[in-house]
Amino acid sequence: MKKTKTPAKTIHLTKVLDQMIEWAFDCGNILNEHLVKSYTAPLKILDKGKQGLATEADLLSEAHVIKKIREFYPEHGILSEEDAFARELKMEGAKADQYLWLIDPLDGTNNFYNKVPFFCVSLALNRGNETLVGVVYNPVNCELFYAIKGKGAFLYRLIGHQEVRVQLEAGKTKKPxxxxxxxxxxxxxxxxxxxxxxxxxxxxxxxxxxxxxxxxxxxxxxxxxxxxxxxxxxxxxxxxxxxxxxxxxxxxxxxxxxxxxxxxxxxxxxxxxxxxxxxxxx
Known part of the structure; x- marks a missing residue:
């Protein structure tokens, strides 16, 4: 008798977004703590050759997110920058019905290493090649970008003590x-x-x-x-x-x-x- 394929479980994307934002904030705290420490002690780094470098902060940020994903979504796949380097994983796409998390625990490592405050945590959930939820968070400048497929994109930003939350919409006017x-x-x-x-x-x-x-x-x-x-x-x-x-x-x-x-x-x-x-x- 032929085995039928078990369909991927339905998940609630709003809940996923809330979790992703929480995890991105957690990772941001890890990155900020290491950034502050770097003013008095050198960052621990992993030289990846032509692939660049990774710091201890990259690895700790990644480990935190992977632990959370495996706790809440153990059946999902995970593709992360530092993990992909360690396993020499090459991805060309995901199966159509597969949930796959795409994680960059620290995008902008060279900036981070040089204390330039332009780096972020990037988290995405895909089903096949289609991204369903995405979060990009710059912890130094307190900028959070997020979106759910079909529900619009938003920016939350803290400027001094003032909060800004806006829906992002492309400009309609002509721009030279x-x-x-x-x-x-x-x-x-x-x-x-x-x-x-x-x-x-x-x-x-x-x-x-x-x-x-x-x-x-x-x-x-x-x-x-x-x-x-x-x-x-x-x-x-x-x-x-x-x-x-x-x-x-x-x-x-x-x-x-x-x-x-x-x-x-x-x-x-x-x-x-x-x-x-x-x-x-x-």
Whole structure:
């Protein structure tokens, strides 16, 4: 007799979001504690060679989230940056009915290591290649971006003692490149040498060092576009959902449909997307 496949259990996404926010705050506390200590004692680091570096804070943050996921969702898969490095795991996608957590316990490790306050915790829950819930949290600047598929994207921000909570919606008005603030790694060997020569005039370019935060900034209108080659699923999953739910344009750099297991990402204000896509592919 043929065995029938047991369907994945239905989960309540609002509950998942609440848990993810709580876990992101926990991880943020871990990162902030280590950041403060780094002013009096060197951070403990793991050299990953060409993959960069990881600190003790990365590992502790990751361990905390993985423990929580295994406690509440033991049947779910987990793909995390530091765990993937340790096991040399290569992921090209998830099975269509599989719940999979995509975790970056510290996105922006180089910034963190150098005490630059631009890094985050990125948590996402996928079913197959589709991201259902995403949270991106910068613990130093108290910025929390979050989204549930089909329910919109939101930003909670603490500015001094004042709380700001807004729904993120892409700008509807026309925006010329001359007023745009863009972010990309233009010094990368993957960037074509002649790109800057043919690039339209912009207000300013930035390179901030955290893909998840930079994509979230585009969703919030704090940046007008971001693109990068050779990202990993845990870099893009949460912020990719936040961008989609905010209504900004998102695809691969060559214009293919976005999904977090792709190798590149381009996200932009709707008024800039087509021209930017054409410029990057000329």
């Amino acid at each position: 490149f001359s007023e745009a603030l863009l972010s990309a790694n233009l010094t990368s060997k993957r960037v074509e040498k002649d790109l800057l020569k043919r690039f339209p005039e912009v207000r300013a370019m930035r390179r901030l060092g955290s893909a998840a935060l930079e994509m979230s900034y585009v969703a919030a209108g704090m940046l007008d576009a971001y693109w990068e080659h050779k990202l990993q699923p845990w870099d893009m999953a949460a912020a990719g959902l936040i961008c989609r739910e905010a209504g900004v344009k998102i695809s691969s750099i060559d214009g293919e449909d976005y999904h977090p297991f792709g190798s590149s990402v381009l996200t932009a204000h709707p008024a800039l997307y087509r021209e930017l896509l054409a410029t990057l592919n000329r």
